[in-house]
Amino acid sequence: MSLGLPHTFLGLDWSIFAQPAFDRSGTYFQFLLVGLQWTLIISVLGWAVAFVIGSIAGIMRTLPGRILPSIAAVYVEVFRNVPLLVQLFLWYFVMPELIPGIGMWFKQGLNPLLQQMVAAVLCLGFFTGARVAEQVRSGLGSLPRAQRAAGLALGLNLMQVYLLILLPVAYRIIIPTLTSEFLNIIKNSAVASTIGLVELSRQSQQLGEFTAHWYESFIAVTVLYAAINVAVMLAARYLERAARLPGLVGGHK
Amino acid sequence: MISIQDVSKWYGEFQVLRDCTTRVDKGEVVVVCGPSGSGKSTLIKCVNGLEPFQKGEIRIENVSVGDRRTNLPRLRARVGMVFQHFELFPHLTVMQNLTIAQRRVLKRNVRGATDKGLALLEAVGLKAHAQKYPAQLSGGQQQRVAIARALAMDPIAMLFDEPTSALDPEMIKEVLDVMVRLAQDGMTMMVVTHEMGFARRVAHRVIFMDQGRIVEDRPKDDFFKDPGTERAQQFLSKILAH
Ligand SMILES: Nc1ncnc2c1ncn2[C@@H]1O[C@H](COP(=O)(O)OP(=O)(O)OP(=O)(O)O)[C@@H](O)[C@H]1O
Ligand SMILES: [Mg+2]
Numbered sequence: 001m002s003l004g005l006p007h008t009f010l011g012l013d014w015s016i017f018a019q020p021a022f023d024r025s026g027t028y029f030q031f032l033l034v035g036l037q038w039t040l041i042i043s044v045l046g047w048a049v050a051f052v053i054g055s056i057a058g059i060m061r062t063l064p065g066r067i068l069p070s071i072a073a074v075y076v077e078v079f080r081n082v083p084l085l086v087q088l089f090l091w092y093f094v095m096p097e098l099i100p101g102i103g104m105w106f107k108q109g110l111n112p113l114l115q116q117m118v119a120a121v122l123c124l125g126f127f128t129g130a131r132v133a134e135q136v137r138s139g140l141g142s143l144p145r146a147q148r149a150a151g152l153a154l155g156l157n158l159m160q161v162y163l164l165i166l167l168p169v170a171y172r173i174i175i176p177t178l179t180s181e182f183l184n185i186i187k188n189s190a191v192a193s194t195i196g197l198v199e200l201s202r203q204s205q206q207l208g209e210f211t212a213h214w215y216e217s218f219i220a221v222t223v224l225y226a227a228i229n230v231a232v233m234l235a236a237r238y239l240e241r242a243a244r245l246p247g248l249v250g251g252h253k
Numbered sequence: 254m255i256s257i258q259d260v261s262k263w264y265g266e267f268q269v270l271r272d273c274t275t276r277v278d279k280g281e282v283v284v285v286c287g288p289s290g291s292g293k294s295t296l297i298k299c300v301n302g303l304e305p306f307q308k309g310e311i312r313i314e315n316v317s318v319g320d321r322r323t324n325l326p327r328l329r330a331r332v333g334m335v336f337q338h339f340e341l342f343p344h345l346t347v348m349q350n351l352t353i354a355q356r357r358v359l360k361r362n363v364r365g366a367t368d369k370g371l372a373l374l375e376a377v378g379l380k381a382h383a384q385k386y387p388a389q390l391s392g393g394q395q396q397r398v399a400i401a402r403a404l405a406m407d408p409i410a411m412l413f414d415e416p417t418s419a420l421d422p423e424m425i426k427e428v429l430d431v432m433v434r435l436a437q438d439g440m441t442m443m444v445v446t447h448e449m450g451f452a453r454r455v456a457h458r459v460i461f462m463d464q465g466r467i468v469e470d471r472p473k474d475d476f477f478k479d480p481g482t483e484r485a486q487q488f489l490s491k492i493l494a495h
Binding site: 144146147149150151152153154155156157160164165168169172245246247248 | 330334343
């Protein structure tokens with residue numbers, strides 16, 4: 001690898017990253033980057049799904065009445081407690097069989113890589129969404145109850161009260177816990193390797209198998225995951241600072 | 254203006270309000286007092302439909318609050334409410350707190366809403382603070398902003414739920430002064446408070462509640478001369494003691 005490092009460093013041979021990969025797609029370094037790219041894609045898309053579904057479910061849990069909060073509660077319990085691996089197999093193998101129309105599209109309209117991606121994104125999204133729902137609910141729950149009354153008393157409807165008043169504050173409060181959920185989804189995205197998606201952990205696994213340079217492979221992949229984490233944490237810190245409200249230490253009361 | 258007729262409310266088995274009947278006429282200031290847990294807040298929240306009630310009827314300018322067909326947001330937009338803990342929106346500046354409902358509910362344009370906001374901030378002596386956030390203000394200032402926020406909707410009546418009881422003594426006066434001026438300007442007001450000085454100055458009637466019942470409901474002078482029931486006498490002497 002042309003990083004100016006000696007080929008042997010820490011007693012390991014780093015030149016393997018400059019060698020062509022077994023599948024002739026490029027060097028092993030590029031091979032790992034492909035994995036990194038898929039890890040980021042399914043994590044970010046999964047997060048988008050998780051954020052939307054988690055917010056809706058979290059909001060539903062705080063609504064008046066019985067039905068909507070119960071539906072959301074069932075969703076949270078199911079998706080939080082069934083092991084992620086099982087959920088992935090359900091999305092990938094079982095769902096296409098259960099839902100004929102969409103299943104057909106899934107099996108015939110998508111190439112294998114896209115099938116893996118869709119299943120992984122939905123799996124990570126719904127699993128993480130259940131956890132996001134709990135954060136959103138607790139964020140909303142930590143606001144003074146009279147905030148909702150104050151919004152309603154001004155003539156805003158319930159939807160406006162949530163969108164304009166409660167959520168902007170609740171999200172600020174839960175930025176730290178949402179950040180750790182985002183880090184979790186990156187970590188959890190490795191589960192997609194079990195259905196063959198060529199994300200980062202699977203690429204490093206294959207690299208090890210084909211070159212027998214296990215140590216180099218694992219160290220490289222660890223560094224890449226760590227780099228993502230650092231980047232996410234820096235971004236989160238920036239976001240937190242940008243969202244901080246003047247006069248409130250830590251951003252909320 | 255506001256008529257409350259035989260209103261009863263339960264939280265499960267527990268009856269919070271028992272056959273409450275009273276009225277607040279246009280331009281009238283009615284002070285509601287009573288021991289903790291007697292149902293004052295609940296009654297006032299029923300008036301603008303923030304709490305549902307199971308029996309009786311509340312009408313505001315002949316619109317029935319409890320009627321399922323009533324457009325509650327529209328009704329609430331015409332009745333201002335001020336809370337014990339101000340309940341300003343912490344992520345909005347003072348000015349945004351004053352304009353958000355004007356814009357979203359009354360559909361006023363930015364210019365109109367801002368002008369209205371500035372005029373009201375001036376009236377409560379806080380024009381210089383328009384661009385600050387609530388947490389940068391003292392409690393008394395926040396409560397004055399909250400009053401201005403409610404007034405920005407051009408309400409036909411104002412409800413207050415213990416507006417000064419979360420304030421340090423030195424800030425109570427600045428808020429009461431605003432309320433007194435409002436009363437003298439002829440605003441229809443229903444005020445839950447234990448500030449008997451305020452009641453003496455501007456109230457027309459005083460309501461005393463106990464255990465969910467309206468026990469006393471009479472003209473201010475009568476009430477202070479002779480609180481009637483023993484319960485009201487005890488209560489009055491207790492709060493006048495400090
Ligand atoms: N959401 C609720 N669920 C059950 N009980 C409630 C609820 N809200 C209030 N209560 C009860 O109803 C009674 C009346 O409450 P309310 O807040 O109206 O009293 P209050 O006169 O305003 O008292 P305070 O002076 O302490 O504000 C109290 O006994 C209270 O415990
Ligand atoms: Mg109360």
